[in-house]
Amino acid sequence: MKHISLLSFLVALAVSAQAQEVVIDTNYYAPPPVVRRRILMADPDQNTPNSSRRTEKRRELLEQLNETQTWYVGAEGGLRSDGGILSNSLDGLVSTPTQTKINWGVYLGYTYRNAWAFETGYTQSPTHLNITIANGSKPLVFDYQNNGFGIPFRIKRRIGLGSRTANGTGLWLTGGAWLVPNGSGQMGEFSLIGYTYRGRNRSDTIRLTNTTTVSKSITGLAELGVEYAARLSPQLELGFYMRKYWGLGNALRSDLAYTVNKTSLQTATVVANGTGWGFGASLRYIYGRQYEMKKSAKPTR
Numbered sequence: 001m002k003h004i005s006l007l008s009f010l011v012a013l014a015v016s017a018q019a020q021e022v023v024i025d026t027n028y029y030a031p032p033p034v035v036r037r038r039i040l041m042a043d044p045d046q047n048t049p050n051s052s053r054r055t056e057k058r059r060e061l062l063e064q065l066n067e068t069q070t071w072y073v074g075a076e077g078g079l080r081s082d083g084g085i086l087s088n089s090l091d092g093l094v095s096t097p098t099q100t101k102i103n104w105g106v107y108l109g110y111t112y113r114n115a116w117a118f119e120t121g122y123t124q125s126p127t128h129l130n131i132t133i134a135n136g137s138k139p140l141v142f143d144y145q146n147n148g149f150g151i152p153f154r155i156k157r158r159i160g161l162g163s164r165t166a167n168g169t170g171l172w173l174t175g176g177a178w179l180v181p182n183g184s185g186q187m188g189e190f191s192l193i194g195y196t197y198r199g200r201n202r203s204d205t206i207r208l209t210n211t212t213t214v215s216k217s218i219t220g221l222a223e224l225g226v227e228y229a230a231r232l233s234p235q236l237e238l239g240f241y242m243r244k245y246w247g248l249g250n251a252l253r254s255d256l257a258y259t260v261n262k263t264s265l266q267t268a269t270v271v272a273n274g275t276g277w278g279f280g281a282s283l284r285y286i287y288g289r290q291y292e293m294k295k296s297a298k299p300t301r
Contacts, residue, residue: 067167070111071288077104078280084129088268090258092134096270099128109284114168117156124149129252129272131210133192142190144212146182146251153177167231178221182251187212204260212254219249221274237284247273
């Protein structure tokens with residue numbers, strides 16, 4: 001009887017557990033449907049031959065063309081030396097050493113068949129006049145300059161073996177002239193006084209006076225030089241130049257008078273016209289060019 005009761009209890013328990021079974025709706029937790037998009041891309045392995053073929057055709061086309069004209073803008077900078085011309089040193093009292101200063105400029109240019117080039121622009125390159133007065137170990141120095149800018153006009157001709165190259169690389173012979181507006185009027189003056197003793201109770205009063213003026217008229221410079229240029233890329237050129245300058249007219253003038261006891265003994269004149277040397281580098285950007293087909297070239301298909 002006990003076994004029957006125990007069996008009945010287990011059967012009832014199983015039925016109750018089945019009745020309480022929890023059913024979970026898995027549709028609620030199902031991931032969202034995947035939307036598949038068809039994207040077609042070029043196979044780089046299969047595209048490489050086509051790209052190489054296009055590059056090769058472009059290279060072949062350029063080999064059949066001559067660069068006939070280019071237009072460019074440029075900037076240059078370097079060192080320029082110039083000095084004055086002294087008529088009388090006043091027994092070694094006065095000198096006018098050469099000045100070397102930084103100069104720079106910007107310009108526009110045009111080349112024809114990589115053989116001729118023409119440039120013009122704006123240059124900041126003052127003409128200097130220096131007066132140095134001997135004064136023991138500490139000389140007195142007076143510096144003057146004009147307003148500093150010039151307008152150059154330059155022509156270039158490519159020379160040597162580099163003239164056979166297909167671009168601007170090579171050695172160029174350059175020449176040209178500048179217009180130099182100087183300013184106007186008196187720039188400055190000074191007066192120095194000193195004493196010399198000839199005995200225990202006797203001395204002389206020495207005076208040195210100067211007046212410096214800048215030319216009211218436009219002067220000029222003539223130049224002749226050489227330049228080496230190298231084409232860095234289809235748009236950029238780098239050049240290095242050396243130039244000799246000759247002044248065309250005096251830009252600055254100083255008049256000195258040396259007196260003893262108010263009696264004029266000697267006079268001297270210092271003039272500066274910009275004669276000197278220049279060294280530097282230039283960078284050009286080619287913004288336009290024109291080609292023509294070589295006479296011996298055959299069109300490619």
